[in-house]
């Protein structure tokens with residue numbers, strides 16, 4: 360469904376050059392649900408906009424939906440759906456009007472647009488809302504409407520850019536359920552960007568992880584987590600005892616990746632459940648009180664840390680706001 364080779368995009372704004380995407384290879388098979396994970400500013404949206412013909416690559420090539428991206432962008436557009444960050448519905452339009460208009464834009468007859476709209480609104484829990492102004496919809500309903508609009512022309516492949524950003528946890532989980540069902544019922548291939556670890560973990564068959572414009576890993580969430588060896592342990596002790604406690608923890612069999620921040624020690628061990636009582640006893644013997652303790656199975660954040668030396672959360676905080684550039688000339 361997607362086969363991209365060396366896809367790259369450089370922006371030049373106010374004399375500053377940003378290599379937003381540095382020559383990525385992406386392969387997505389028909390029917391897959393692939394998550395494109397990375398911190399803010401990693402290059403997710405730029406990659407997505409290239410794959411959906413909205414931005415010309417500076418280098419590289421791609422086949423999208425079986426069509427050459429550079430030679431036949433219009434052909435690509437016909438075969439894909441794209442739901443941008445924040446969507447694109449007009450607040451003063453009614454739901455039914457938006458669906459019909461979108462269908463007509465893709466060359467469907469009025470009757471076909473309505474029939475397809477009814478099918479999609481049924482599947483996306485939007486039935487009975489035809490006469491509602493889109494501005495009166497809840498955040499979750501609006502995102503589902505955006506997805507319905509993206510699927511109106513029955514594309515084989517849909518791109519979703521940060522589909523659940525801004526939604527509350529319950530609406531996010533609900534939208535995940537809808538995305539899974541759409542894939543099952545419509546057989547559509549889904550490529551979505553996210554910076555939410557839980558979303559990437561629970562929704563994707565396969566993940567492609569991007570950082571600083573480069574792909575740093577790919578695989579199923581479980582396969583990626585297997586790369587992290589052992590359980591993560593976080594222990595809080597009184598600040599004056601932290602160095603001594605870290606020394607003791609460092610003697611636990613297989614302890615590695617030790618770090619100390621303030622009064623907290625972090626490390627990994629092969630089996631957290633075995634190591635913890637041992638550590639507790641050893642600290643007790645030296646009269647060091649353990650203030651808090653947490654053991655966790657490897658998470659995607661641990662994976663990101665192993666790959667990049669940074670936590671995904673820290674990477675988010677350090678991300679810069681995008682410099683703006685006039686892009687009219689870039690649109691394919």
Ligand SMILES: Nc1ncnc2c1ncn2[C@@H]1O[C@H](COP(=O)(O)OP(=O)(O)OP(=O)(O)O)[C@@H](O)[C@H]1O
Nearest residue numbers: 370379399400401402403404405680681682683684
């Ligand atoms: N139009 C532009 N002009 C200049 N730099 C840009 C432009 N668009 C993006 N960038 C830069 O390219 C890099 C990648 O941005 P991009 O929006 O693709 O990241 P992202 O992973 O989608 O982040 P987010 O999750 O915040 O959407 C960033 O450094 C950004 O500042």
